[in-house]
Amino acid sequence: MRAVIVGAGIAGLATAWWLRRAGWETTVVEHRTDPLHAADAGTRAAEGRIPGGYVIDFFGPGYDSIAAMGLLDQVHAHDLRLEGIQYRTPQGRRTARMGGDATQRLGGGRLVTLLRGRLELELRLSLGAEADVRPGLSVARVDQDADGVTVELTDGAVERADLLVGADGVHSRVRELVFGPEERYRRYLGAHTAAFLFEDAEVAGDLGREAHILEAPRAQAGLYRLSESTGATFLCHLAPDGSLPDDPRARLRQVYAGMGWHLPRLLESCPERPFYDAVEQIVVPDWSRSRVVLVGDACQAVSLMAGQGASMAVAAAEVLGRELAPARSGGELAAALSRYEGRVKPVIEVKQAAGRRLARWFVPASTTRLLVRRQLLRLAATRLADRVARPFLASPKPVPERERG
16 A cells, blocks of 8 residues: 655655655655755754754643654653743743643643654654655656545645645645635634744843743743754744744744843844745644545644644554554555544534633733633642643543554
8 A cells, every 4th residue: 555645744755755655655745845855854863953943841642642653762862851931021020930840730741842843853754764755746646446546736746645634734735625625614813923042142042942922912922942053943923814924933923022031133144035924724624535545634724723733643644553553455554544533523522612712821812811721820830720721731632553452
């Protein structure tokens, strides 16, 4: 059995790992021109170069999947080992702090904080140098018949496979070609987000081993130290609609002009094209069409409001891979895809509903709401908060084959 997987991000790489384990042949195509292909991934790991992305807390169902893949030690090697989170006014005055022990408790003791790109790197390395991963490509055309799927790539190559997997994110090209335009499935949550890495030893040293969140009505900025001289930013601000600016760097400088502390200095060094996107969910009624299936943010984007997006993508990839392990014919394939959706989709619906409920608290729109959230954060530093917060952070798990019976 052969699969073409579109997207060499977390969902696509994890799906390739589980399908290869089940005996499938896989080809992974990725639109980025600098993906984590085998030789470069090894070089990056050896030299300690920092891959892109933003800082995530990785816990929940995906943590168990990473353990099942035997990658837990590799992923934990990139743990930032934060000792706490400090919340600050726009001028830098501390207003609240959550210790690292509190975040670990909320994650059930099974949590790692790392750059998203580090997780992607380890997933790519796990496939080995022989894996077929092709950079700079996407999908131009998809045709299906009773025996398989024909995929024309943007370089003109034509691939024939038993299955096409759309793991190409919120703005999925596979979903557009097979399921219809993005507007049908997009649910905007009222905010934009951005992230970039920086080189500044003085700022990195001042951040220490804690995350720092500058918060103001309608905007907040997170700063993280990655090494003695490098760090990462994570920004989120309210926006009236989901249309993106032509110049994201200028928009960030405009939105955060009233914030001080280290932020003005870092915004001066912001790259011309930082990561910048709308905060949205993707809600797709059916995740498969004949021999095409979606996985990860292409069908299950929960948004940063809900969290665990990377974790849910890894867990979903495991469920898909295990369900497809015995599939050897069209009928068996359809049944496997149906079981995959039936196990994962209810979990995603719970997470998406939580994200919509929490959206107005993630970036408060008013000073009053910000003050209320600040009090809640102070409460969150105590064990008393665990019972309140855990239902929002935890989620029912997709049940892969290893947990049945």
